[in-house]
Amino acid sequence: MSPTCLLPPVIALVFSPLLLGVINRTKARFAGRAGAPLHQPYHDLLKLLRKGAVYSRTTTWLFRAGPVVGLGAMLAASALVPFGGLGAPLAFEGDLLVLAGLLALARFVTVNAALDTGSSFEGMGASREVQFSALAEPALFLGLASMARETGAVSLGAIFASLSAHPWAESGLAPLLAAVALAIVFLAENARIPVDDPNTHLELTMIHEVMVLDHSGPDFALIQYGAALKLWLLGSLVVGMLLPVGPGSAPAGVALAGGGMIALAVLTGVVESVMARLRLLRVPQLLVGAGALSSLALVLAFV
16 A cells, blocks of 8 residues: 555545635635634644543443544545545545445434434434435435436446546536435435534534534534534545546645635635525425436436
């Protein structure tokens, strides 16, 4: 294994909280404020790590295991996603299925931890999380399947390398439709507007944040860091489709992919600044639309 294969997970580990800083700064500028510094998420994580954790007598080991297992799943997933033409250290045929499984595992343990508290509010958030994820996962699977069919590869690294070798004019609309679908999944899975509002404090409208209300200190830091990694990994899939970089093009490829990630974070901040959150009844329609786009991309890939 080449030492450069270790760079994608290292880059994800170091720079994933920066995306949150870019999103928050973009939203602040739209609101006419200076905003927090870009490195504020790093300070928040360090502050949480220095605090103590409080556990309810109602909870069991499931509550304490949720943040640890969830972060572990994201760390394993970071070793599967290539970045900027650099291959992933754990690349193998079918790794895209393992990636989806790790994302599902992180969600499963988070939902279990929320239900373990016995809180009606956290149970409500867990129910919404499971409902929306059941609609987002098919869009993710079908989008990746369309790219696998388009390129004839079943590994993420091979898919992105093949996309970079074929111009968009030759690939047709399939990659674009799949990228749009994955962009919607990116917003939904990371609890961003228009699906969820990460800054809301109204329990009746919260989805992801209400599930972690009882976590504190280092446990909450693990959850926040895992969420930042998830934001980076799903963003890497979107950027990898829109700006495919072939192997052997580093460091220019890494710079291009990094610029794409920053642009995606800015675009996310713009979306959150100009749009309101959808009504909960409208969210399934949005996710079904993403699934329809992925399905159409898969059909076009067979043509």
